[in-house]
Amino acid sequence: MNTPWLPLTGPVVCIGETMAALAPDPPRPLQDAESLRLSVAGAESNVAMYLADHGIPVAWLSALGDDALGLRVRTAVADAGVDVSHVRIDPHRPTGLLVKNPLTAGTRVHYYRSNSAASALGPELLEQEPVRTASVLHFTGITPALSSSCRRLVTRALAAPAGERPYAISFDVNHRAALWPAGTxxxxxxxxxxxxxxVFVGLDEAQDLWGAKLTATSIRELLPNPRILVVKDGARAASALTEEGIRTVPALRTTVVEPVGAGDAFAAGFLAGLVRGLTMTQALRLGHVTAVSALKVTGDHGTLPGTEEMERLLQIPAREWEVLDADQL
Structure with a gap:
């Protein structure tokens, strides 16, 4: 893959909030639950943990409360092989929390993150390590929705023209309607x-945001400046649009246990492919394989295939890829 603009040294740095997460165990409506399972949930740390699984040097940058939930979050991310040494511990603000409520019509998520430690993140982070020596900064559209200081952080990071930044910036649109004031x-x-x-964006997500009739190519017309635009079409395919054209790779067939976290996993796999210098098709495949590992588990973080199997999947002919059953991996 020809990406001379992508720095070859320094870690990938994922910036954003990770919360403690509570969910009924076994799954049932929250009001009927007798026990809750405690885990962690955060788009950017999900990406960081999967990058670590792929052997990519990665750091997660955020803030946590000086509380037991913050310690639980920090330990979980660190145990996945992510550098958390620059995560700030805030003695005055709590760690964010989300609670899942499984219902017949789908799972509702209740957020308790107002005034959280991570909501006080601001542009001063960009002057500190590990940002100054990063190869890639990864943000999502969740962070600018958290607070005015978080919005300034993301806006400042993206203010310089792409050619003048010392790192590449990855941005997953990751629209969370409940976090945004109406219409903004x-x-x-x-x-x-x-x-x-x-840039990563789901086709349905783009249609909800910018127009119901959008296609991958018309989304590119709306977003002409990113060097790589990745449009994910659910369980069907993902396309990477660059100045050299469009590459589309079908998604792998698999039994879905829970879809939460699959988009983050895909982004991590694709970014790992870029850092490794794979072809665009191989980077898309790596995204799909990583997404499958998330789809197969109830949490956000599943297990990747072994190294030999992963390399085999990157090399097989397209016709073999298209009929592959990921449940057999």
Missing amino acids: APAMLRELADRADI
Whole structure:
């Protein structure tokens, strides 16, 4: 893959909030639950943990409360092989919390993150390590929705023209409607995404934000500036649009246990492919394989295939890929 603009040294740095997460165990409506399972949940740390699984040097940058939940989050991310040494511990603000409520119509998520430690993150992070020596910064559209200081952080990171930044910036649109004041998300997320080097967006997500009739190519017209635009079409395929054209790779067939975290896993796999210098097709395949590992588990973080199997999947002919059953991996 020809990516001379991607720095070859320094870690990938994922910036954003990770919360403690509570969910009924076994799954049932929250009001009927007798026990809750405690885990961690955060888009950016999900990406960081999967990058670590792929052997990519990665750091997670955020803030946590000086509380037991913060310690639980920090330990979980560190145990996955991610550098958490620069995570700030805030003695005055709590660690964010989410609670899942499984219902017949789908799972509702209740957030308790107002005034959380991570909501006080701001642009001063960009002057510190590990940002100054990073090869890639990874943000999502969740962070600018958390607070005005978080919005300034992301806006400042993207303010310099792409060619003048010392690192590449990856941005996953990751629209969370509940976090945005009504009517504000479409314009802000489009503006931020169009300043990034690498952008991830779901086709349905883009249609909800910017127009029901959008296709991958018309999304590219809305976001002409990213060097790589990745459009994910659910369980069907993912396409990477660059100045050299469009590459589309079908998604792998698999039994879905829970879809939460699959988008983060895909982004991590694709970024790992870029850092490794794989072809665009191989990077998309790596994204799909990583996403499958998340789809197969109830949490956000599943197990990747072994190294030999992963390399085999990157090399098989397209016709073999298209009929592959990921449940057999």
